[in-house]
Amino acid sequence: MVYPITYRRPSHVSYTSSSESIPDSQTRQTLNASIRSGSSGMSHGIPEALSFDRIIAGGVCPPCTTRDFMNYLRYIELAAENLQFFLWYRDYAKRFNDLPENQQALSPEWTDVNSEPENQARFNHLNPETAAIFEGTDFANEPRVAEPERDNPFFTPPHTPNDNSYKRDGESFDSSEASFALTSKTDHTQRASGAFERAGLKWKPLSVQPYREEISRIISIYIADGGTRQLNLSSRERTAVLHALQNTTHPSALHHVITTVEWTLRCQAHPNFIRWTICNGNRPRVIFARGLGVSGIVLGLATATILTLSSAGRAWRVISILGLLIGISTLVAAWKGMCVVLHGMHHRHLRPWELFSSDDEPSGYDMKGNSVDSLTSNSSSNSYEDEPWIAKYEKRNVIRKVFDREVWIQEPALRQIQDTIFLQAILAAFILSIIIVGIFCAIPHGNYF
Incomplete structure (x- = not known):
């Protein structure tokens, strides 16, 4: 079985020099269109069987697997950090959403209070004890809703998730085996603090928030200038994501970064990977x-x-x-x-x-x-x-x-x-x-x- 005789392999997509050249509205629009087109038939020379989602989900065979995609980005495109960050974020969002509600309440969903002031009350309803933790942050003035069980004097605060382990599919894994494993002895908290200072923000670590230590590592490695896997972010994007992570460890704090990264993977790296994989000889x-x-x-x-x-x-x-x-x-x-x-x-x-x-x-x-x-x-x-x-x-x-x-x-x-x-x-x-x-x-x- 072959595809139509008029088939054309994916065209090579040049990488944008800076994420500033991709407006956020265009990024989201193009990303949504890519997701829709990737789920129905042939899209830009890429069949549905080789779509980005199927590759990431592990639904393909060599030489088109996630590992092959990673090797291509690492050795050919020299941009493996995008896929590494995307895989980490997908796993992190799943782990965060699996937390009990009382632990998620420590890290409210983030919204840009400067650009969307009308949405502030929609996201965060903090009880008095939780609100006290956010004293001096952007969440300090959010509406407070008491929770009966938290008003109980015998209430025991939830245990903050240990950054060294997490659960997946009912099994416990040590972080050395996970996608966010850390083998370096670098003081990531100190490097994250330096990133906040360079962005003109005061570092206010809220250690009680779930996965705060892990977020500090991510800032040090992917967000901060000079990180071992620094993402190609504009100064404006870097400042915005640091502002969000300063206050919460909720996955929504990385919304703009993951949008840019996913757009790059879907609309640039993925077509180039399929085009390169079609070549069967060195x-x-x-x-x-x-x-x-x-x-x-x-x-x-x-x-x-x-x-x-x-x-x-x-x-x-x-x-x-x-x-x-x-x-x-x-x-x-x-x-x-x-x-x-x-x-x-x-x-x-x-x-x-x-x-x-x-x-x-x-x-x-x-x-x-x-x-x-x-x-x-x-x-x-x-x-x-x-x-x-x-x-x-x-x-x-x-x-x-x-x-x-x-x-x-x-x-x-x-x-x-x-x-x-x-x-x-x-x-x-x-x-x-x-x-x-x-x-x-x-x-x-x-x-x-």
Whole structure:
């Protein structure tokens, strides 16, 4: 089964230089449109089976899994922090929403009190004890609604969630195994405080709020200037999110940041990832395939020229169509990053970082997209220049790179895309070959030999 013959692979999307160039209304509008289009049929050359949501949910096979997406962003686009932050936020929002209501009340939902003053009373209704905690913050003047059980003098305050563990699907996990794990010994609270000072905000840590320590780590790593995985945020966005996180650890405090990050992933990184994944060969193999395509075309033209200049009958000139057909189809496929020989077996080359991976290394992500290795550890940098596979791959000669190890493509939707491109290449080669051979057949005999 193939897609329509008019199928076009996703176009390469250039990254915006700054998030300031994406207005918030446009961001939300485009994001919503992307979500809607991603759930119905083909969208911009991306079938529903390879949609962003299916990849994140773990509903695809290699080489289109969440781990493959992360590797692409890390080694090719150099922007893995966007997906790392998105996965952390999705997990964090789930954990926060699973908290008991009395714990969630410590971190009220955030709304920009400067731009939406009419919505203040809609979000936060604090009891006296909780309101006392927010003394001196933007929530101090919010309407207060007493809760009978909290007015009881024998009431025991809820236990604040421990930042070192959380529960998922009824099981307890240590943070060293979670997507927000921390292995660095950096004083994240101090770095977060410095970020607030540079933004002109007074740091008021409310340690009683759930996951306050984790939020301090996130600020230090993703929000603060010089963070190991600093997001590409404008100064205005950074100040706004710090203002929100200064008062609450509710996921809504990161609304504007996650909107920009998700827009970048859905509308820029995801199409580029699918376009890159369609290529089944490495660069040396693709260049080699292009060379074979050009050689086939030259051989076909030379054969047609010799037969035209000779005294052989016109029917013999049709033989040149074989070289032209093979050469043009190979060249068209290589132009789109595909090697027809690898495609014939539905194989692809292993990526350089896959060639030297060990079976003892962690698998990276489970089927739900949850991180289980250091790839998304919230303390390590995304820099990979010192990884051993780089030196090993550079030492390989060109011939060995051309015939690198191959692996079967498991994702059916990707194979269908490649089948469609191969069919397009064959069709284009057939039409062009017929035209070229027809021109040669119309030329009179040369009778030179």
